[in-house]
Amino acid sequence: MSNLKYRLAIIVALVLLSVYALYPRDVKTRQRRADGTFYDTTTRRVPLRKGLDLSGGMHLALDVDESKGVVANKSEAIDRALKVVRTRIEGLGVSETVIQKAGNDRILIDIPGIDNRERAIKIAQDQAFLEFQITDKTKGLERSLPRLDAIARERGIGQSASTVATTSAPSAGLSGLLTGTDTSAAAAAKADSAKSDSTSIPSITGGAISKRILAGQMPGQFLYDIADQELLKSFFADSAVLAALPPGKVVKFGSDSTLIQNKTYRFLYLLDARPIITGEYLTDAKPNSSPLEGTIVEFQLNNEGGRRFQRETGRHVGDYMAIVLDDIVMGYPPVINSAIGTRGQITMGQGRDLQSAQDLSLVLKAGALPVPLKVAEVRNIGPSLGRDSINNAFKAGAIALALIIVIMLVFYRFSGFLAIAGLGLYVLYTLATLAAFDAVLTLPGLAGFVLSIGIAVDANVLIFERIREELDRGKTVRTAIDEGFFHARSAIVDSNVTTILTAAVLYQYGSGPVKGFAVTLIAGIVASMITSMFVVRTFFLLWLNRSRGPQTLSI
Amino acid sequence: MLRIFHGTKYDFIKPWRIAVGLTVAFIAIGLVYLGIHGINRSIEFTGGTLMQLEFTQPPNVADIRTTVDAAGYPNSEIQQFGGSREFTVRAAGHAAVNGAAVENTATQIQAALERKFGATNLKVVRTEIVGPRVGEELTRNAIIAILLSLVVTMIYLAIRFEWRFGVAAVIATGHDLLSTLAFLAIMRLEVSLTVIAALLTVIGYSLNDTIIIFDRVREDLKKNRTDSLYVVLNKSINETLPRSVLTHVTVAAATLSLLLFAGEVIRPFSWIMLFGIVTGTFSSIYVAGPVLLWIERKWPRARADKNLASRAAAMDASRSEPRAPVASTR
Numbered sequence A: 001m002s003n004l005k006y007r008l009a010i011i012v013a014l015v016l017l018s019v020y021a022l023y024p025r026d027v028k029t030r031q032r033r034a035d036g037t038f039y040d041t042t043t044r045r046v047p048l049r050k051g052l053d054l055s056g057g058m059h060l061a062l063d064v065d066e067s068k069g070v071v072a073n074k075s076e077a078i079d080r081a082l083k084v085v086r087t088r089i090e091g092l093g094v095s096e097t098v099i100q101k102a103g104n105d106r107i108l109i110d111i112p113g114i115d116n117r118e119r120a121i122k123i124a125q126d127q128a129f130l131e132f133q134i135t136d137k138t139k140g141l142e143r144s145l146p147r148l149d150a151i152a153r154e155r156g157i158g159q160s161a162s163t164v165a166t167t168s169a170p171s172a173g174l175s176g177l178l179t180g181t182d183t184s185a186a187a188a189a190k191a192d193s194a195k196s197d198s199t200s201i202p203s204i205t206g207g208a209i210s211k212r213i214l215a216g217q218m219p220g221q222f223l224y225d226i227a228d229q230e231l232l233k234s235f236f237a238d239s240a241v242l243a244a245l246p247p248g249k250v251v252k253f254g255s256d257s258t259l260i261q262n263k264t265y266r267f268l269y270l271l272d273a274r275p276i277i278t279g280e281y282l283t284d285a286k287p288n289s290s291p292l293e294g295t296i297v298e299f300q301l302n303n304e305g306g307r308r309f310q311r312e313t314g315r316h317v318g319d320y321m322a323i324v325l326d327d328i329v330m331g332y333p334p335v336i337n338s339a340i341g342t343r344g345q346i347t348m349g350q351g352r353d354l355q356s357a358q359d360l361s362l363v364l365k366a367g368a369l370p371v372p373l374k375v376a377e378v379r380n381i382g383p384s385l386g387r388d389s390i391n392n393a394f395k396a397g398a399i400a401l402a403l404i405i406v407i408m409l410v411f412y413r414f415s416g417f418l419a420i421a422g423l424g425l426y427v428l429y430t431l432a433t434l435a436a437f438d439a440v441l442t443l444p445g446l447a448g449f450v451l452s453i454g455i456a457v458d459a460n461v462l463i464f465e466r467i468r469e470e471l472d473r474g475k476t477v478r479t480a481i482d483e484g485f486f487h488a489r490s491a492i493v494d495s496n497v498t499t500i501l502t503a504a505v506l507y508q509y510g511s512g513p514v515k516g517f518a519v520t521l522i523a524g525i526v527a528s529m530i531t532s533m534f535v536v537r538t539f540f541l542l543w544l545n546r547s548r549g550p551q552t553l554s555i
Numbered sequence B: 001m002l003r004i005f006h007g008t009k010y011d012f013i014k015p016w017r018i019a020v021g022l023t024v025a026f027i028a029i030g031l032v033y034l035g036i037h038g039i040n041r042s043i044e045f046t047g048g049t050l051m052q053l054e055f056t057q058p059p060n061v062a063d064i065r066t067t068v069d070a071a072g073y074p075n076s077e078i079q080q081f082g083g084s085r086e087f088t089v090r091a092a093g094h095a096a097v098n099g100a101a102v103e104n105t106a107t108q109i110q111a112a113l114e115r116k117f118g119a120t121n122l123k124v125v126r127t128e129i130v131g132p133r134v135g136e137e138l139t140r141n142a143i144i145a146i147l148l149s150l151v152v153t154m155i156y157l158a159i160r161f162e163w164r165f166g167v168a169a170v171i172a173t174g175h176d177l178l179s180t181l182a183f184l185a186i187m188r189l190e191v192s193l194t195v196i197a198a199l200l201t202v203i204g205y206s207l208n209d210t211i212i213i214f215d216r217v218r219e220d221l222k223k224n225r226t227d228s229l230y231v232v233l234n235k236s237i238n239e240t241l242p243r244s245v246l247t248h249v250t251v252a253a254a255t256l257s258l259l260l261f262a263g264e265v266i267r268p269f270s271w272i273m274l275f276g277i278v279t280g281t282f283s284s285i286y287v288a289g290p291v292l293l294w295i296e297r298k299w300p301r302a303r304a305d306k307n308l309a310s311r312a313a314a315m316d317a318s319r320s321e322p323r324a325p326v327a328s329t330r
Helices: A002-022 A074-091 A117-125 A140-155 A162-168 A172-180 A183-191 A226-235 A239-244 A303-315 A354-366 A383-436 A443-472 A477-509 A513-546 B016-037 B061-070 B104-117 B132-160 B163-187 B193-223 B229-261 B267-286 B288-298 B306-320 B324-328
Strands: A025-032 A038-045 A057-064 A098-102 A106-112 A130-134 A221-225 A249-260 A263-272 A282-290 A294-301 A321-325 A328-330 A343-347 A373-381 B048-055 B077-080 B086-091 B122-130
Touching: A002 A383, A002 A513, A057 A074, A057 A117, A074 A098, A074 A106, A074 A117, A074 A354, A106 A117, A117 A354, A117 A373, A117 B104, A130 A263, A140 A239, A140 A249, A221 A226, A226 A249, A226 A263, A263 A321, A263 A328, A282 A354, A294 A303, A294 A354, A321 A343, A373 A383, A373 B132, A383 A443, A383 A513, A383 B122, A383 B229, A443 A477, A443 A513, A443 B193, A443 B229, A443 B267, A477 A513, A477 B132, A477 B193, A513 B193, B016 B163, B016 B267, B016 B288, B048 B104, B061 B077, B061 B086, B061 B104, B086 B104, B104 B122, B132 B163, B132 B193, B163 B193, B163 B267, B163 B288, B193 B229, B193 B267, B193 B288, B229 B267, B229 B288, B267 B288
Parallel strands: A249 A328
Antiparallel strands: A025 A038, A057 A106, A057 A373, A098 A106, A130 A321, A221 A263, A249 A263, A282 A294, A294 A343, A321 A328, A373 B122, B048 B086, B048 B122, B077 B086
């Protein structure tokens, strides 16, 4: 009797624990207002986490991108990148994001409820390497043009397109920009006597490159026809071309375009390779808009960065400073009028809205990625599909449960009823275990759960069949029940442990939804063993006690 | 009380040659299919882009096809998915047009489709983009998972039972893997991660069934020391028959509900599970049993007494004179 009391106490305790684990509680979530600021809100709900395939959202896997150079210590680089990505994604203000490292060189990001795939990818993946570089004042590109043209001739670049090029430089005035803006250009060209013809008469007889590049309005700035973009980009990525540039100078492309005589031109810059300052000193960035420059991002540097910035800008008064983000010159390089302290601003390119400024501030504040990342996997599930999946799974689960209840009642009558009562507790325990371990419910997980209901009755069936056999041998009801439970135990334990082992392997080597499946399966099996061998047995003992040594058992 | 298959004395093991012949033939057919068509691997393994589209009106499939082709992704697979308004587009290859990054494929296809059908008339409810490396890793992990689970269970069974039982159970499970693979090939089901999970569940379920019979064999062997293994095996299968039937019925009920009501995404999983119930039951009797008998004959157990001789004899008798064992099962 006292044994029975303990048993009942344990069952009640388990039920209470389960109810506690599943009790709806307040969950704090960060929400984003329309203006981009955040606020915390609390919602009340059952603490079962839904996977992305049920809640809708995006799963993103990012790998180290080694296409632009081998990364030496990938694992360590990924650790640092992880911090940056985490700050950025959490800044998005979506609740319950999961950002983790997988293996040595991958970052996994789960963002529930996000609908804009490209935006999320951009925020996670943007390198956000910010540099301030002074535009070249030494006519470096002009001096290099003969060599560049020679390289272009060697490679056979732009020969076939020469007719297009001549028509694209229709007026002498435009091509004159190159030499006309400063007479010293001609002088520089003469110094390069052997091939000076190509720079002094650029429009027709000039090489493929000098034909395509026009001087801009500030030193180091150039224009090119947007049609030549691909050609120039691949040309300036060539290592021989980079070697032909003056030492300590780099070519970078601009973000903006301009319209001259109904033709779209884009900007190209020759810059001092050494940045006067980089984004690592940046402490804050926020979007703003100004009537003059449109959308801008204001930033603030820390003290050390501020001192350095002041010193460098003081040295470069009168020069133009290019703000370079991920190798793209943002907006129009401003002239430095006087030394600048800890504050500055970045003019976003044309046609950028406030959201892109917000995203840029977010990315700048989080810092630059230490390594470039490339997208390895994207899984994007709409919220409606997730809802459908949940509804379908519930429908299938309810029908399965109804069928199983009917089968058990038809075959085992009263004992079947006890088994069903046990099954009810099984469902409760399983869900509670999932909640307690903060497991994620996925669609395969739900399917596994439905399946496990079918498998869970197996233990009961084993026990009941064994009790029937013992009764057939003429044992009393009480002995038959004891023997039945005792003899069925080894089969139940052995078969369930092997299933747990398989599920554990699945957990170790599976990913995403499949991991959810393995967790549900394990929780289900453990709960099934507890209910069939302990809970249902207690029900039997209770019944035996109540009916004081029954002669027959409805089984 | 309602009883089914109670007190039966079927000689299950007797027709094992026919059973093995049938299953070998089935696996052979499946492998031929596999040889011809190859495995129909999901996007997770092949890499590429998969989009699930939901239209407001049933669209013309040919229109979808030409639009996706024109967007620069010829040879994409377009399939109806569930109802007549839902389709999946699966674009092969890892790079988008113009060598752009892989994530742009979906954007380009979506833009093209929206131009053709109108942005309000279709919705992209699911997008999966998988790079080439992920697929390789998954394939490797899936193979490791399956092999490792077999090894781990074999070790567990060797500890809990005896190595003979472990080997027999694992060979039976290996058979289930092969026959499920054959089933996959014949049904042309798509092998996704979920299907691999189903495959591992089938492994667990089939082992479960084998272990329950072996548990009874273990018990009966202790009780009836004079009976041959052949007799004991048959007896144990008969004794566990009511349980087997009832459990398979309940699991089949759950699986059928999943197959019919749980939606398109889970369907391949349900098919595999349904077939797994059949093959698991079959192999517990017709693969695990004969293999156990064969091992017993080849490597008789250490406590060699006259049991051993009779056991081996029984196996031989079953080969030469099929009716003999029936007489011995009381």
